[in-house]
Amino acid sequence: MALRKGARRISSSGDEERKNLLMSIAGALDFSRERIREANDADLKAAEDKGLQPSLMKRLAFTEEKIDSSIQGLKELCSLPDPIGRVLEKRELDPGFILERVSFPIGVIAMIFEARPDALVQIAGLALRSGNAVVLKGGSEARNTNRVLVDIISEAAGNDWILGVESHEDVSILLGMDRYIDLVIPRGSNAFVRYVMDHTRIPVIGHADGICSVYIDSSADCDKALSIAVDSKTQYPAACNAAETFLVHEGAAPVFLPKLNAEFARLGVKVHADGKAIAYMDGAVPAVPEDFDTEFLALECAVKVVSSIDEAIEHIAEHSSHHTDAIVTESEDAKRRFFQDVDSADVFCNCSTRFADGFRFGLGAEVGISTGKIHARGPVGLSGLMTSKWLLSGHGETVAEYSGRNGKSFHHKELI
């Protein structure tokens, strides 16, 4: 596959070269606004005819403002330090015999993502900055816009490291190309991510559910707890990092829950409350067990009263999807316990679960959020697109010299 060669070329390119290519793309996008608008208008019209939901129409529209921020995003990628060739480990095995582990691009990455043209630009930019070749399969509603964007990017920065594919059949073909593709990053519904994982032997980084919880400790500051709960649930309920479950210590429940109930009633949040919580929450419906395993992705949540931080940690171990879980507490001990014992990608104290995001984390941008534990966990930025290689420099050393009873021994001196 030609991309394999392109990956090699782009992985060998220097920092300046990749930055210049990113700037060329930024310039080309700016210069091609008309061409982009025409393609995007065609996509928007087709989507309207098909009756696409308004929220999806909004994502599909590549407005002037979004083009501006895409250009800005490419410029910001240039300001991040070169991710290639960073020395991650350095060790002297014996005098003058030096081992280094340096960062290196993964190779060819396939990204499957939703109908959002700005995502295409961002992903292509991340791939180029990190020296990877990329296969892009965007949502089919954005087909015309995507095609034009891949053309513009290829014209500005070469076409050997980027390939746009369009059809569902192409996805099946991609998933079978384990000799040519090193990593697949699917975004979309759980069912889709699951499907990808089940139909390829290529490694997959993806995220499953976002069942995030907020635990309000007995020592929580009630006002903080309230604004964190409201933000976590309502600031953007359709996001994977929105909270679905609230666990409230029985010591905090009598004061906190009536206030939370009033706020949630005002904001139209439907509450499923367990046996103890419902006493403090007029209008809530009784929770059934499945409510605590549900990703509502809407103005709806489950509330449970717990008798200890241990019960909260236990509940999270059983029911959370290990995406993002938060504690609200004024106790350093409780915070330490929670940070230690909750095994989720993101574990927060005294802030909203909604901060779980590559941009907010300062990663520049993100290709997705991983709920897996292998390779990358949580928001995945440039570093998630890198692997490493071991470089060993000697002066004729053989293993035979270091073998047997009288063999030389290694001194393994750390150099960084």
Added chain:
Amino acid sequence: MALRKGARRISSSGDEERKNLLMSIAGALDFSRERIREANDADLKAAEDKGLQPSLMKRLAFTEEKIDSSIQGLKELCSLPDPIGRVLEKRELDPGFILERVSFPIGVIAMIFEARPDALVQIAGLALRSGNAVVLKGGSEARNTNRVLVDIISEAAGNDWILGVESHEDVSILLGMDRYIDLVIPRGSNAFVRYVMDHTRIPVIGHADGICSVYIDSSADCDKALSIAVDSKTQYPAACNAAETFLVHEGAAPVFLPKLNAEFARLGVKVHADGKAIAYMDGAVPAVPEDFDTEFLALECAVKVVSSIDEAIEHIAEHSSHHTDAIVTESEDAKRRFFQDVDSADVFCNCSTRFADGFRFGLGAEVGISTGKIHARGPVGLSGLMTSKWLLSGHGETVAEYSGRNGKSFHHKELI
């Protein structure tokens, strides 16, 4: 599954606690030599009756010397720094709003390995040191020894983090337990590793072929090249890091190849030489194209004359299994080119490919060598058994405050 709870307990245990458990295991092994010998004798007798190959018999025997070095290995694991809780990134998102990425055990790891009792002790030790729970499936020829070793380890260090399984059916069951097992590390034949990858949705770290090459540059020192070639090929030909292919620059060929040929003849190495090389290598057989894609794992190799370093790099890109490739050169430029452009787990200059090994690299020990690019690459030691989690500590921050035109902005100040 009980191991999930055991994994949580062991991941929360302190450095001292895990070191004490390792020392308890070391003591118990020392105390139980008689019990181990009885079990191992039973395995050896059964294997002899079945006519097991001598080399496999040798691996199966858990001699006093191997018990000593297993005990020594456990003590050495104690001397490595605690892999849990290392701060990998630290960033202030806004004054007082601190994000950290810290290392954390992966959880439950399933290791499938050959009939080598010392490997069981080493893997259990690595798991415990890194705070992971482990399912061990050793080669069935070592069944009795393995059972006794798991018993001894459990008696000394608790049984909630370690589980030994014995049958092939158990492997199928393990591979289906993607809710309970976070990572599978299979060792064994390529076909077996492939089988594992094809029959599980659990992430797999494994290695495929070890087709390693040594490129002798035009500027190579002939003596160094000779001893490196001999060591890479003959020091232990059955190892995955032994060299299979020698690429020789046409400038070096007339002097180097006759010497190499004489040494290889003396050592009984069969040579498959390409059209140009055969002129310098009496007694070699003409190479066919498949010879350059073959892992001989024996005193046999393929030799090719190339006209440039580019041709060598190109050959490696096409034919190497990207495990370990070495250059012999006195030119800094050639070294730089090779280190930059060869995309293999291990890229060496002026030393034997046989150095590709966790112990020699100073990783303490290894669970295997990864030829994949995801998560871990090359020899996999303690750090390959770790993931990370993001910890964010605030004072009531909400995303709403940081949103919209007048929202606060992040300052993203790196703290390490």
